[in-house]
Amino acid sequence: MVSDNASPCRIALISMPWSIFNRPSIQLGALKSYLEREAEYQVDNYHLYLHLAKTISTELYSRIALxxxxxxxxxxxxLFPEKKADAAKLFRQSLTGKGKPRPDFDTLTASVAESCAQWLADINFSPYALIGFSLCFSQLFASLYLAKKIKDKWSDIPIVFGGSSCSGEIGASLLQHFSTIDYLIDGEGEQQLLALCRFLSGQANSLPDKIRTLHPVPAAQTNKADKATPPLPLGRLPYPDYTPYFKEMRTLFPGQPFIPLLPIEFSRGCWWNKCTFCNLNLQWQNYRFKESGRMLKETLHLAEKHESLHFTFTDNALPRKEADHFFTSLLQEDLDIDFFAEIRGITEPDRLQLYSRAGLRTVQVGIEALSTSLLAKMAKGTTTIDNIAVMKMCSAAGIRMEGNLITDFPGTTEEEITETLRNLDFVLPFLPLQAATFFLGYGSPLHAGAAGQSKTKDFPIQRIIPHAKNRRLFPQDHVQSMLMLINSYQGDKKLQHRHWQPVKRKIRTWQDFHKQRTASGQHPLHYRDGRSFLIIRQEQPERTPLLHRLRGASRKIYLACERPEKIDSLLKAFPQVTDQALRKFIDEMCTKRLMFQENDRVLALAVHHTSG
Ligand code: SF4
Known part of the structure; x- marks a missing residue:
């Protein structure tokens, strides 16, 4: 399979649009450093998305990427010229940026093609023995397009696809439908790519099962023993090599108008891994994480090497204990580093305060719902009061919290919609969530249940059908025969669409409320403590802010509910207060949206005025 004039040791890895342009690809960086450490290969990484960002402007690129x-x-x-009209419609519907100019679709598509052509004209791929594409969100069409263009010119160089968009049967289906792909790596890339390189260069005569190909590889040569290849301990992986990204960036943006955000990986997989809608963990082998000491060294190394203090964790969920150690040690370093991370709900104020002081500035939290029975259907392992507590704790710790509320979830009852609408009133002071319409993700427990591959609770999903947006992008024969990551279903879909409209409207009102008050430096619901009394300031949409004063035991009880607290515990802590008086106070506080109650637990909603 290796072209005659190619060195068996030179590999090109490409990351395509629509990766976020101001960050290097961690997939490419990790593969390059691993392959170069393990063998005498030269791995050249290319971030074509930087070139496109330069061509169409970083502002427009970011809008499209997001x-x-x-x-x-x-x-x-x-790829499919016959889909132009449909694709243009989808582009117009999907492009965000209210009030910003809408670029002409045809002109932009031509610029995209021209940018790829120019990039290709400058690179001679002949010396390469293998060209690899790493595919994550929104990189499928771009990767298929460039792979085709490369094949048109260098037909004898094998092309390999890998990444989260190529896992399991999805990858097998891609291979069946696109002849430009010679090999496809299913799952984690390091060991498989090394095995493929060894096979192509004649150093090995077999391919592991996790590498798919339609080329004839004699069955007898398939190494069944490789099925049992244990996953790599993350602590033994080399640091990702981002040098090529920075080289490209300096050439394309000589004035360096941005400081790149460095991706770092603490863990792979998810320690929870139960959510019924989730398919984010298909490519990982078990949940594994690095020790905090190793993570700290890696962070400091990357910061110093690339002179950047901005980091983004790529994890689905940070490992809790190790993250505690990591942020504690980082505090001693006294550096102005900032981080983005995805976390599962953390409701301990001290932990979030620690993370915040060490540099955690933004988090994505899997809120997903504000109805406890709906959260149970999603198998989130959280309740509404936990979710509201994490929103409040992040505000109190000065951490910007982003999150989604999944709408149109199958099987949602009218009671759950009513509960969600009611609870939205309580979260008004906190940063608004985004409404994310449910889709049936391939490989998620809900999808597996609908496909008859596993037992899930009864959901009104009768049949898996192609997603309307995939119908816009792929020709009919592909839609019918290809397996897709994003799917739709027949069942209660239309009913849910109708049910959820009031929730979507209320989320928009919530977002508008926060947009209108961006000039204010104060939290919309905060308190000032006067030792014997407490003053709570509460902003309301289009109305004058309210001021509430709590004295004596009322103040103390309010402060005791900084985190969700059981009513029984409060009665023990305040023996002078009767059960009846306490419940009356809590009722009043809840009516005013100053506290939230769920069953026997209550939470004070106002944050201390010194907080973000
Ligand atoms: S949604 Fe998040 S927490 Fe739930 S299983 Fe997926 S990665 Fe884990």
Whole structure:
């Protein structure tokens, strides 16, 4: 399979749009450093997305990259010209940026194609023995397009696809439908890519099962023993090599108008891994994480090497104990580093305060719902009061919290919609969530249940059908025969769409409330403590802020509910207060949206005025 004039040791890895342009690809960085450490290979990484960002402007590039389907829609007609009208429609619907100019679809598609052509014209791929594409969100059409262009010119160089968009049967289906892909790596890349390189260069005569190909590899040569290849301990992996990204960035943006955000990986997989809608962990082998000491060294090394203090954890959920040690040690370093991380609900104020002081500035929290029975259907392992507590704790710790509220979830009852609408009133002071419409993710427990592959609780999903947006991008024959990561279903979909409209409207009102008050430096619901009394200031949409004063035991009880507290515990802590008086006080506080109660637990909602 290796072209005659190619060195068996030189590999090109490419990351395509629509990766966020101001961060290097961790997939490419990790593979390069691993392969170069393990063997005499030279791995050249290319971040084509930087070139496109330069061509169409970083502002427009970011808008498209953050618009989900818009980026895929731009590349779709380059592969399937007959889908141009449909793709243009999807592009217009998906592109965010209210009030910003809408670029012409045809002109933009032509610029995208021209940018790829120019990039290709400058690179001679002949010396390469293998060209690899790493595919994550919104990189499918761009990768398929460039792979085709490369094959047109260098037909004898094998192309390999890998990444989270190529896992399991999805990858097998891609291989069946696109002849430009010679090999496909299913799951974690390091060991498989090394095995493929060894096979192609004649150093090995077998391929592990996790590498798919339609090329004839004699069955007898398939190494069944490799099935049992244990996952790599993350602590033994080398640091990702981001040098090529920085080289490209300096060439394309010589004035360096941005300081890149460095991706770091603390763990792979998810220690919870139960959510019924989730398919984010298909490519990982078990949940594994690095020790905090190793993570600290890696962070400091990358910061110093690339002179950047901005980091983003790629983890689905940080490992709790190790993250505690990591942030504690980082505090001693006295550096102005900032981090983004995805976390599962943390409701301990001290822990969030620690993370915040060490530099955790923004978190994505899997809120997903504000109805406890709905959270149970999602198998989130949280309750509404836990979710509201994490929103409050992040505010109190000065951490910006982003999160989604999944709408149109199958099987949602009218009571759950009513409960969600009611609870939205209580979270008004906290940063608004985004409404994220449910889709049936391939490989999620709900999908597996609907496909008859596993037992899930009864959901009104009768049949898996193609997602409307995939219908816009792929020709009919592909839609019918290809397995897709994002799917739809027949069942109660239309009913849910109707049910959820009031929730979506209320989320928009919530977002508008926060947009309108951006000039204010104060939290919309905060308190000042006067030792014997407490003053709570509560902003309301389009009304004058309210002031509430709590004295004596009322003040003490309010402060005791900084985190969700059981009513029984409060009665023990305040023996002078009767059960009846306490419940009356809590009722009043809840009516005013100053406290939230769920069953026997209550939470004070106002944050101390010194907090973000
Ligand atoms: S949604 Fe998040 S917490 Fe739930 S299983 Fe997926 S990665 Fe884990």
């Amino acid at each position: 618009s989900g389907w818009a980026g895929e829609a731009l590349f779709a007609p380059l």
